[in-house]
Amino acid sequence: MDFQLSADQRALRDGFREILRARFGRDALRAAVDAPGLDRELWRALGKAGFFALCVPEARGGLGQGAAEAVLVFEEAGRALLPGPLVATFLAAGDVEGAATGETVVTAVSGTLVPWLAEADVVRGDVTAAEPLRSVDPLTPLHRVPGRREDGPDVSLLLAAEQLGSACASRDAAVRYAGEREQFGQPIGAFQAVKHLCAELLVRTEPARAAVYAAAVTGDPREAVAAKLLADDAAVRNARDCLQVYGGMGFTWEADVHLHLKRAWVRARLGTTAARAEEELAAAL
Amino acid sequence: MDFQLSADQRALRDGFREILRARFGRDALRAAVDAPGLDRELWRALGKAGFFALCVPEARGGLGQGAAEAVLVFEEAGRALLPGPLVATFLAAGDVEGAATGETVVTAVSGTLVPWLAEADVVRGDVTAAEPLRSVDPLTPLHRVPGRREDGPDVSLLLAAEQLGSACASRDAAVRYAGEREQFGQPIGAFQAVKHLCAELLVRTEPARAAVYAAAVTGDPREAVAAKLLADDAAVRNARDCLQVYGGMGFTWEADVHLHLKRAWVRARLGTTAARAEEELAAAL
Amino acid sequence: MDLAYTEEEEAFRDGLREWLARALPTLPAPPSPHDWPGRRAYDTAWQRALYDAGYGGVHWEATPTQRLIFLEETEEAGAPYVGANFVGLLHAGPTIAAEGTPEQRARWLPPILRGDEVWCQGFSEPDAGSDLASLRTRAWRDGDHYVVRGSKIWTSHAEVADWCELLVRTDPDAPKHRGLTWLALPMAAPGVTVRPLRTLAGSTEFAEVFLDEVRVPVDHRVGAEDDGWRVTLVTLSYERGTAFAGEVVACRRVLGDLAREARADGRWDDPVLRRRLGRLSAEFGALWRLAQWNASEAQHTGGVPGPGASVFKLRYSHARQELYDAAADVLGDDALDLGRTWTRERLSSLSYTIAAGTSQIQRTIVAERLLGLPKGR
């Protein structure tokens, strides 16, 4: 057993993190917030970098990687708050023309929600009666449909990986801010109350990480659902605690804290939601 | 509106606290833990002090007080961890011969539990099939019966008052210990982590107090049930947080922390339990 | 202990209720939240109506119980919030009333009560939030004026305010709680720039205020020079007192609405949701009783909110966040829809554990001032 990232996996993750840093850094993120809409150029760049084709078999022009590699890149996507119907396009890369290269944008009905409907070229599920809602997340336009379409565990796993990345980003932001912001003559991170909040941010990410990676390695659908449950919780609560560490600054539009919180709320409603996950896991006891 | 203790009420509370301090101080408490069994002499002393007759009409030899006065003395009983079937005897004082004076000990089936069955002279409810269990609380012997007997809101209100007193005792103990115990060269209460635990102990007692007192004043059965819900929570969680403040010392038999926790667990199962209270309150929304 | 209101209090309630029944139907439509002049006009007109009906000074002059009744009845009736009049009525006003000269009281109080003038608050700074006393906005004397330079943040209604209660540093060499001075700044003065600050809810409730050598007459100082910290503390606890009592009434109404919606759409069959709402019902019921307790206590102590205010603020701010998390459960996917009021309220509830003293600061206050625990080294 060697439940650690291999050298190749580390290289893949670091490489993709680097690509995101270059193509979707903080300025690009804030520009996307100010001017919503899918950046097709970025989407094609992702395709070119092999993001969508990662798990397509080599025989069919893909990179032939597995779920473990997929969660690593989705974790980075979550960390960077990369927008767009990433999961649906990724899962369609094997059979929808142009999805693998980033030419074709694919979305899907997830439960009763459809993200990015207006921008998608291909839609999975019935959206004839779709109605837009005013999405809480400025980076995820949403529609609702009357019928339900249940997602498979693969969707939940990739969403969980994104949540994990977001939870880590909130943790890192909180720790950085706590080390820099001074009040009462010292960094606020020197106060136990803030210190212990930050510690809990880490205590939430690490079991979620182990659960997400393990679910990817084993391919067990129940582990995928459990990983989503923990990662949803870590992403939402870490963003909220990060906001608390930031204080008033965290309540501003300019801080990224709220973007993580809102996206975490959206992802928590996609794939297997908490109540269903808990029931499913209980049934298996 | 004058939702504060009147001078008479303060005098009643202080007087009863004084009686308990004299008749059931710490030594008596620990003696009772070591030698379980109902102290009939104490029971008669309580009778003589007017505890049981408090709400019996003056025309029938009682003190003619109301529910507000009752919760004040039950709060003190909870604070002192006074053992015995106090609620059942108190509520029987008007119609069971000798209950008012402390000569007759009355217990009652509460849900499926019967406290102090072996020591009681009069039992309300069917206990023909009662079986003893090894009570977690060294100061409350318990039996179980197969049938359920639902308690009225009066039972829940008095139990809530006891829980409130216990929650206050745990709070006071934690604060006292935090101010005395030194580690790393200062009282542990100077550390924010401990300080904030202690603050939450107070934040739990004060709304519970307002709820218990208000339920007594209004006589609203739903408020009684809500008060019990909050007071159960305050008593259990305050005892646990007090244990955390005490550290290893709190885990010893010699500290009183566990006596409060265990009694709080017992009281939470008597009267209206949390699940029923929540459903009842939801139904009224 | 008594929860029955006196005849006088009942008369106050009846009179208020009758007046509200007459006054509310005549109100114009509420303005858009983004229409600042419209909001100012709406809020000040409402204050004028209150004033004309004899309720203008209810936050100051009434007994704590009357104030509680006022908050309860106006909330129940769906009357407008204090809105743009908040700082004038609940903060700057009481400060001037307590610490101002007769001339200052005569100049500033009547326009506040009549809704003629709007105040905003210039206390916090980007680097002085929880640690308010470390503020750096400087003021120095130049003849019969102070010259002020610096910036303030979290200033509500700055765009439409006439006056700003401003806390500035007049003695930079004094320890940080000394050397502060309280000034009434005319917002129209040259050198005052207001920049709206967008919150995560997308609204611009707050603003930053930049002060570039702004001249403030010395007679606009309330209290002595360098004594501003004490002057401020006189009224700071008002914010944590019964101010939230009206919101507790509102939260109880929201709970009822949530139950209604859940019953209508079938989510009520879920005991997890039902029990959660049931517990919140107990919670807000207790908070209302605690508000009554605190008001009665204040009545005994002569109107000053007791230290229980911090306890109330702590518990309430967390309860409010739990309420809107529960609302998200009722809403399901609609919790992602900003078209739903509860979604927007959920976003604004996020500030409750931060604004007017973070929960961390409040717990330290509770532990040190109420429980007597020692300060750390």
Added chain:
Amino acid sequence: MDLAYTEEEEAFRDGLREWLARALPTLPAPPSPHDWPGRRAYDTAWQRALYDAGYGGVHWEATPTQRLIFLEETEEAGAPYVGANFVGLLHAGPTIAAEGTPEQRARWLPPILRGDEVWCQGFSEPDAGSDLASLRTRAWRDGDHYVVRGSKIWTSHAEVADWCELLVRTDPDAPKHRGLTWLALPMAAPGVTVRPLRTLAGSTEFAEVFLDEVRVPVDHRVGAEDDGWRVTLVTLSYERGTAFAGEVVACRRVLGDLAREARADGRWDDPVLRRRLGRLSAEFGALWRLAQWNASEAQHTGGVPGPGASVFKLRYSHARQELYDAAADVLGDDALDLGRTWTRERLSSLSYTIAAGTSQIQRTIVAERLLGLPKGR
């Protein structure tokens, strides 16, 4: 990332499983929890059996993955716990192995591995709990002996131990983390008094140890004089490493048992309870994966438990308390019955957020050492 075990690891597991299947049926009945000599005999006999089968040194010599397999398989098979051998195998033993002289290793290690000698721990004192380094038990040189005076607390198995790993202050003038020395104290030495300490669970798992001018030969010192703090730290993290992995396996079994009981008595119809158990299933599943992650990490870093151990300990101790709170929900009124195992386990779970470093201490460690946050003034 791989969760498949190597052929070697699978062979280790198969061998262990086969041996357990043969060995466990031959075990005598477990002793009463109050029969200390019986417990010692039972625990040491089990250690002897492990030793004879080649598993005696699994906590030391095996790879982290083998150790994890050992903990998983013994737990699944219902094998005895490490019990009285805990300090010898997991604490004093590793310390002596790392820091002892060849003579010391030859003297003390084999009897530990064979189950011949039992060790206990003399670190904590009544006034030195979280702040272990402030301990006051004094030792001074007298010829080729140390003379020790003081007292220790929370010493498990002191009644039946042969040796005590003792931390004493040899230089009272040095800063508190210096001037400490690690000694191996023979429990039979004159002047050693053991007083059992009753816990809130009613058991006497712990004892106080009083030391009245006890003479300890100088060659019983491990490491240099005044260097005891460093010697201790070498192995202190063992407690927080994979030590709990076996317990996580046990908790997952308890969860299954709880579901079975709830299904049998109708409580399973309550979605609140079901969902709570479902969430705990995710929780303990993740903790098991984290244990595997930490073991794999330790395998890469040469067997040293990584700093993730504090994270694991924090999360696990709270999860365990939540598990037994959920168990109380399944038990209903039976949660008040000490005749039920889960009630007793609930009581002992209360120590998990305190023992081996309170959650408060752990959070400070995590924040300062893992996250790099500054120490307070």
